[in-house]
Amino acid sequence: MYFRKNKYPFHLWLVWLLLCLGCQQSRDYSQDQKQEEATTGENQYKVIAIKDGDTIELLKDGKPLRIRLQGVDCPEKNQDFGTRARQFTSDLVFGKSVGLVVHDVDRYGRTVGEIILPDGRNLNQELVKNGFAWHYTAYSKDQELARLEAEARAEKRGLWADPSPRAPWDFRKKRTTPAATAEATSSVSKKTGTSLPKTATSPSATISSKTGKVYICESKGAKTYHLDKACHLLEQCKSSTGTLPLAQAKSQSRKPCKVCAQ
Template sequence: MHLFRSHTLSKLLAFFLLLSLGCQQRQQEARQETQQEVADAPAENQYKVIAIKDGDTIELLKDGKPLRIRLQGVDCPEKNQDFGTRARQFTSDLVFGQYVSMVVHDTDRYGRTVAEIILPDGRNLNQELVKNGYAWHYTAYSKDQELARLEAEARAAKRGLWEQPSPQAPWDFRKKKTTNPAGNPASGTSEQASSPAVATSGTKSGKAYLCESKSSKTYHLDKDCHLFQQCKSSTGTVSIAQAKSQKRTACKVCAK
């Protein structure tokens, strides 16, 4: 009987020891899971990149809603330009699906937040685009000396788009599209023949210059208007009457 009781007691002790070890292991696993969740959670002022519109325009998820960001101080080639697709891919490779922080500068007339984007490793996306030859320093809207220096270095090293002998700046590309919008031949119609060959002022030519962005509610009388040059969508030319029929109002800058 004594031996039986001792054997039973040993079994009970072994059972409780195993149970205790199992509890400790589960507690350790739970702590590790919690630590991993904390490590994976975004820090304050960090937002996940959910879309890449083009090289210099991305979307972040902020407060559960998409927020469109226009990168401050840089201008990437348009999608129909040389290096436009490569610039978009460069941006995507660096930030898509990543948590980034931003330094907000302004909100543009299209409602986009104009900002610098800081990568998880601390690098500046705006600077990386210029440094690697995938963007121009947008001097019309930025006097940033670091961007100017990085562009000069990229030019000298013939990085990215600077490997071309005479790359066309995106603002000149957009201006060319405005002068000769898609679907309109450069010459050959009697209507165009009766109009000035080059007309900057819409009041003289009767033309209105439109940015085809969904959020655009204005028309421009001057195709060189700096607000019109900010358009990142396709552009077009219609008569002033047609622009008004679309319930657009004249730009307060170029209609003065």
């Protein structure tokens, strides 16, 4: 009676276990299939622009597709090694057909993924391996990227030649704080011997304020306006950009950009 009573529940447990194993194998197969397609010729796209070390544009279906590399973070343009990281990426992929393994879409509408080089290497990994990017641990737990960063640190490759390089996420945070603006203003004043307004603006921001027009991202859902055409947040627009009279931008319930319009 004991075995007869528990026979049916055991079968249910066995079916559940087999279903779980099947789902896991399906996920693994799907990821492996994407990797294989990116390496063997399917999902190949031409690289048409290099925005910075970790952001590029591909040509897909006749339209530009902006790609943010998964799991890595390169120095910003104004940081040490920012230009060299961009050049490293350009040397490897610009004008070439590469594979794309899609992971996600970020809040700016960019496709987040891995780029597979024509020779089968992984661009994301190559950047970290050669000391041109950090493993972006806030968004990635990839063990291979962690291993490659530790290796680059130990060998003092690229940016790791500096004993205390500043991570790009810390650089971005400081750049957008009032203290950072005050520090930049003070630095320029000391070098030129002249005083500057409390809020330093770029030439494009000055021109925009004089004409009464602002810059906007025309992407659906964009709700901010910019005084600076070169604002790094505006550059992340996934659609086209344009200008509007300030009054019209406000009538559309657009808010001033926290970086360039405050």
